[in-house]
Amino acid sequence: MNVFDYLFHTSKNIEKDFLLGSKETISFKKLYHNSLKIASYLKESVGKNQNIILISPNSAFFLTAYLGILKSGNICIPLNFTTEQRSLDYIINTTESVNAFISKPQKRKLQFNSNIHLIDEEESLSIIEQQDNIAINSNFDKNRIAEIIFTSGSTGEPKGVMISHQNIIANTDSIVQYLKLTSKDTMCVVLPFFYCYGLSLFHTHLKVGGSLVLNNNFIFLGTVINDLKTHKCTGLAGVPSHFQILLKKSQTFKIETFPNLRYLTQAGGKLHTVFIKELTEAFPDKEVYIMYGQTEATARLSYLPPEFIKTKTSSIGKAIPNVELKIINSKNEVSKIDEEGELLARGKNVMLGYFKDEESTNQVIKNGWLHTGDLAKIDKDGFIYIVGRKKEIIKIAGKRVSPKEIEEVILSIPNIIDCTITSFDDDLLGEAIQATVILNKSIHEDKMRKHILEICSKQLSLYKIPKKVIFKEAMETSVTGKKKIK
Template structure:
């Protein structure tokens, strides 16, 4: 059985067990089965055929999850859309995917209408709540359809940090394999309650946490969004056993004065990813919650995402590492000709396994560039140590070449994170008339802290080679990020003049 079929099967085998918890509402597996089947039945009634695309442009809720599985259950393709994009960016995704139907939040309806894309059906969550009426419509009878391993189940568009976003086609087999892989890697059981505070339209929340917990028959605690006060209250009140956050979220939570008063006896695992977690932050997290394990996760949308993981026993010993290959997964570091490089040498990270995407929608050229001989070329630069653990050095496109010397921004950022006053840091290349480009550091200070650019540069001078030093430091209130928590470095670089 694939994921949509599995959640329906749980609706039969454990109908009374709570599946989703959203605000003050709980849905059991049995209730959820009915709702997912009615969504599938609605689009069947409206004449949709297997393979038709339904866009899911909505924020976090139990309704989002019902739509995600219901669309796929009918043999249709679910296309989650980032709610933080502009109307023109969203319009591109609607048009490129040829989405026939749309499920959206009432507060997002105006933006979706401004895209100009013509849909056959638009279902609104909240407001008039056409979606809610369908969930309750007993006249809708689902007609089961066969789901095939290589059928496209989900199209997820890359963040589009450079150029137009690419539509990553993920098959039912890809998504099921990823659920199995992460369930094993995180020791998930049917007793787990995963608290999801990051966007479900992103592959991390949906495919690394929602699906693996569902695969094991566990429960999901869904928040509309991350809010320090509400997130901590939910952790305590809803008995979560697992929580995922990007490093910035953990930095905010750990700086709260009430963090040590949190009573979470059932919490067993903190997961983090999307950006490097500084040593001091990992150390503080483990000191504050000595009974909770921590685990670093690494992957890309193109591998559903699942590549490597760093487990708790290595958290402080192998700081900066993203760990070892996941089950059923091969990972290696190669040179520009595709040959493996020795430990310590930098190369491109490539991944092979059942979770690697089918390809990019309507883009055979980029697909051929990304997948070669079954290996997915990630675009990430990395190295392994003598124990075989992987370290991300940087994105290939982010590497700075200063007068012929390679500068990896991540290496500079790790030094900046060691400065006690620094909350966040990002380093990008800036044009230079002599050296071609030089590093520039953007710094966000901790609340109530002060630091001068001279002090920042003095610290860097003691820990970095001269050619790696930032040429300039700029202080910001916050760093620009996409919905997955990754820093949008292109937004920090100067606009090139035509």
């Protein structure tokens, strides 16, 4: 089945708005028909199995183009709308793309070869007005590639994660099930759709007949709070920095009641225990889902049910429906309770592989299992805990150190908004630890540095105490909201 038909199976004739907001709205019915027009145009002018670039902030234009590309039997490549020219050139050359849907601001900023056909909002509307619908066969192999999502690669060049129609269908079904989503749900979206977490919000709410409120201005915290209240949002999804900023920078977020808000979801990295505690104390009547996933798994792999948020606070929970997780040790055996090993996943949501990179694909998918690259352990109740990233583990004089453990200690100190632990070359130890700290208030840095080291010396082994503590004024984040670590 084409994922387009799956998503619109029960919602294609709904008159209510799928997109809510002051800037633009669009009903399910209109989105369905507009997307079919784009699909028909692409089927006639492009054919099928062609790679088509999509560069746009969250908008009706993005959604219509994305759905139209999938329905036409072509492959969508959604890119970061702040992408650098070098990355864009690499992706275009690698994927041999000659067609691109692009919003006007990005069209002005980026350069394209003359052989690439660019479709902006204006041309898209023209196509919708003039194009006749044609018959498009939906009965094709569901394991065909639906999209290629590019992520940062270890070599510096981005890797293209190939996601099939089946991958999206499987992951959407699982997420809808454990979040108990219905047509009554409205999600406040601060995550970009070129990011798998953002796309999962789009897929799931379209599937159940829910609605989305697009907020592309998270930097203005008041707009997020206003959207949650005005549009009676039932859900808010974010990465750690979103919640850290809302908790520490907003004067009103924690004191608002948000009567319609049912749940909050967090993924895209570890939200430290101190912030989870602060979030649950501020909203004791809301369901808080801590989740874990990877682009290579379409989006989601595990979740911690809200009822365990206080007893299993730092856990990523258990596998989502229809996914298997296991931890293997250095001997390639299933790890025992509390024994550290690599987390592996298996399910219909696991990617087809990396685009034009068989070697990397074979390194992460072995015998049907996705090797996540994350180190984890499991407790006696079957709950999984991420210990660290294989490539992020720091070795101090031969001893393995997880940055997360040190960050937890420093973040427990009042007036610290954020902390990032990295390493630097050291003649004596090989690697030494550096803590980069962001303060909430104007506090004397020398005194805070001394206090941080005192707390660390009481709670950490000597070799885990930072050798350097530096301060920055603000958290550096990417457009997805994830921290930039330098």
